[in-house]
Amino acid sequence: MTTLLLHCGHARAAVHADDGALLAVLAAQCRPWITAQPATRVPPGTWTVRIGDADAGARVPSRTGASVRLRPDHRLLHLPAPAPCDDTEAAVRPVVRLLRALLRRQLAASGAMFLEAAVLALDGGGLALVGGARAGKTTTLVAALRHLHGTLIANDEISLHLARSEQRTGAEPGVHGQLIARGYPRAIEVRRDALTYLGAAADRLAAAADPGSPPQALSLTPHRLAAALEAPLADAVALSALVLLARGTGRPRLQRLTGPDAAAVADHLTVADSYESWLQPHLPAQDPDPRGADRLLQAVPVWRLTQPLTDLQTSADLLAELAHHPEASR
Template sequence: MDRPPSAGSFEPVDVTPPGCPIIILWFDPAARELVIPAGADSRLSAHLTVRYTRILLRLMAAAYGGAFLHAGLVHAGRGVAVLGGKRAGKTSTILAALQHGATFVSNDDLSVHRVDGGWWAQGWPRAVSVRGHTFTALGMSVADVLREQGWSLEHPESAGIELPAADSDERIVLYPHELTALCGAPMAGAASLDTLVFPSFGPGPARLLPLTPAQTAALLRHNLLPVPVKDADFLLACFPPATPEAVADELHRLAHDLSGFALEQSFTALYEGAVLLQNLLRGST
């Protein structure tokens, strides 16, 4: 559709990624309507529909006061958020928990909300990048699982490739359902949030160190995603986010309501950290 819809005051919006054919959407700010061109390639149309549905849902969650965190969540009666940046051990910690029977909610994208006096976390799962030596540290063989189950990886970056060597730093990109299938774990879209864990790698045996509310609040601020969407600035006026003061107050409440822990663990003994995480999931430390 190279012309705007017949009804409404639609404006063209160029959402073309670098190096791709031109993609134009039509947007009516007053009516808050977004139209995906009917003439688009069916696969592209499906991709755009999923992408912008996700964007709109994230903007709605932010507008209603949800704070977005660089965090994953596992659940087993209680919910434990695992927060941290790249190479902090977030994915390794979550995978180890899944091996021990936890339910997967999200790997590194989470929105949190206060509900009826408690906290609730909504997962926004997306493709997960896992390095070859991480699976080895967890005692997993992706090739063996694929062969036994008779299925292959689906993500475009992983489909048909030769799997990296066990000790390799090369990555495998997995969809969330593939990740949970490899670990034999269930998956949920949202769950209660009861504890906050900030992992890091280091020598020595695994240990959990209690954090003060002030320490927890500082780490939450460090792992805050200030803008919940990318490349969709034209939609922000329709969904004004919570003010920085409101977000800061939300993180302050979260840090004071829930217990925070630093998880120090060795990359070569992830099972020790998984045992400690299991205790948190059961409500004990």
């Protein structure tokens, strides 16, 4: 049996499997957000996922798409070995989902906050595009990556970590700052009704999308989306600004927010994991701290980008300028 030890910031988990090739695919799908290394020993107390044919523990109502069994006394989770198939990405998807839940819940326990936001890095500074469903996060992210040659950090459900500007344990080289945004391996859905606003990028995304995408959206792994847009990937970035997205007419415009308007970012704080609720007694994930917005506002400026999706080039230009001058007033 082969073992991988996985880390995401200060959180860790392990995976055991007989199929080394499956673990190699898993490690590739987790990078760069979760690092995976072969291990001969797992530290005591580490949550462990075992992939194999032997059942262990009680079955839980997992939303990973696989049958999951739990032995809480050993912090052990069991998944059956996937049936042989050509789609290795699909075979490891339930494991990635389970690891994401385990790691995010551990990070929440150490003080991380979680936010509905897409994140990209431009010239080393990070911008978080904040909004709920259908706010335009993915569409704006794709346009900015395409026009500005930015780095993809995350499409949604980021974690935020307050850190000193000096060296951080587990940080990527060069990532410093007060508020660190971290992404996770998570499928990206690009709504088909938004493709008309994306120009040539729409054809690239359609060619890279999962053939089994739902009727209303193109489904892509972040690796495939980044490759289609010729954008690099990174696990984390120090944020320069939070950008609340709003729909509007006329030319896109940025407005610096303060007071209650800026505090609206708190509406988009979310829980670490809303999918694997059966983990709650064993690895609790608390509701968002109402004081979280104050911590965010003290760390980075908040802006509102009001835009029609018909002028994403101008929106991208505004974001590029904001990345260089996040404190400037307009």
